[in-house]
Amino acid sequence: MIDRWTGRLGRQMTRRSRALVLGLLLLAAPAVGKLAEQQAITPVALPELDGPKLELGRMLFMDTRLSGPQTMACSSCHMLDHAGADGVARPVGASGRRHDFNTPSVFNAVLNPYLNWRGDRRDLEYQSEMVLLNPDLMGGNWPVILSRLQADANYPRGFQAAYGQKPQREVILDALVQFQRSLITPDAPFDRYLKGDAKAIDETAKQGFALFRDYGCIACHQGRNVGGNLFQRFGVFPPAEPSLQDDQPAALGRYLLTGREEDRHLFRVPSLRNVAETAPYFHDGREPLLENAVGVMARRQLGRELSSREVARIVAFLRTLTGTYQGKALVSSIPAAPGQVPPP
Incomplete structure (x- = not known):
């Protein structure tokens, strides 16, 4: 949503002025985020099926x-x-x-x-x-x-x-x-926290959620699926060192479907439910580690360099988004990538 507005002005704006506009818009994210427990992120429930x-x-x-x-x-x-x-x-x-x-x-x-x-x-x-x-x-x-x-x-x-x-x-x-x-994964620890169980997640995860909210991640990752309901450019801020994957045709995103300049590098924002179990990450699977993916998103989407402590706290929050399937916690049987930090 933010990027669609700035994208229409992209040809008239310098990188610095575009970043300033984005930064001003994201100042509203903490105010929105403070309603997350009631509105921005909501629990899910199993549907009735035949x-x-x-x-x-x-x-x-x-x-x-x-x-x-x-x-x-x-x-x-x-x-x-x-x-x-x-x-x-x-x-x-x-x-x-x-x-x-x-x-x-x-x-x-x-x-x-x-x-x-x-x-x-x-x-x-x-x-x-x-x-x-x-x-x-x-x-x-x-x-x-x-x-x-x-x-x-x-x-x-x-x-x-x-x-x-x-x-x-x-x-x-x-x-x-x-x-x-039927493939819904309710009853994640964070769902229970939203329903009033203050002990469903630990203090590190609560601090991670506060960072996730206050830094503006929640502006795109919200709703029942913690994402999945809008589009955003990958990335808003260019990388310090361009990736080889960014040169691939698939990196053009929706532009290949519409031919519209404002859709260049535009992708559906993914859901973060069960994200700790669904490596590798991004549209091309370039990143096998959740910790690294968090750092990349902070740099590319928010123009922010996170400390290792901040990354660890946000990852702790993301792990609380893992729900249940058939009454059991959803756990991937795929072996962790080399260097992957195991869940606590």
Whole structure:
């Protein structure tokens, strides 16, 4: 939101004046942040879902027959025991081509009004279909998918019971969406803190939240999903040493979709729920360490150099955003990257 306003003035502003405008706007962040417990960050709850349809969706989500070569399922990149992501910088799809973007976690995706790093999808049904049919992702096609599922011993019976018809495009997509809607991770320690349990998080995490709020991080990372609901440029402040990744076409963000200058390097702000379990970070997965990612965001988005103590406190807060799935704390089984600081 801030960057869209400054972006329209970008061609008339020097870097110094643009930074001044951004800084003045972010002065309002502490005032907004003081309402975080009541408004800016809010807890999530599990939705009510249709059990038979959800179970069909779970089966489909794990089924490699939805991909062209029958080698990949939705769960190949969105691993539920890996916090809904895959732990790699950028995945390889059915065609053998490495994808341009890091895999976002599927957990809590239903809470996002925009999907994908460029926000080019607005609903899970369309997103699911595009993933199934994209030759560089799952590489499927409907005639083949339908013939495989209709020839299965279980799917026709299950779809008849749940939908009153055999497997068809519309009900297959609906079942997949029903399952993805169930992938909510409530009851994070910070959720319990927001509900009034002062002991749900420790003092270090509380200090980290205060920094997160007062430094302006909460201006973009807010709402039920602690982000995911607006766009921002990566980054607002240029790096001291430009990264090689910044030269890649994918780094142009929404500009590749719209061709509008103000969308250059613009991305959907990611959710921070379960962020401690979803390394590596950023749209291209360039950063394996959460501590380093926090430092990069402070420099690139806020023009601020954090001390190691400040980083540690903010990371302590971010760890309290890890929720539960099926009654258990969501923990990634992906080994920590070399140098990764383990959770306390």
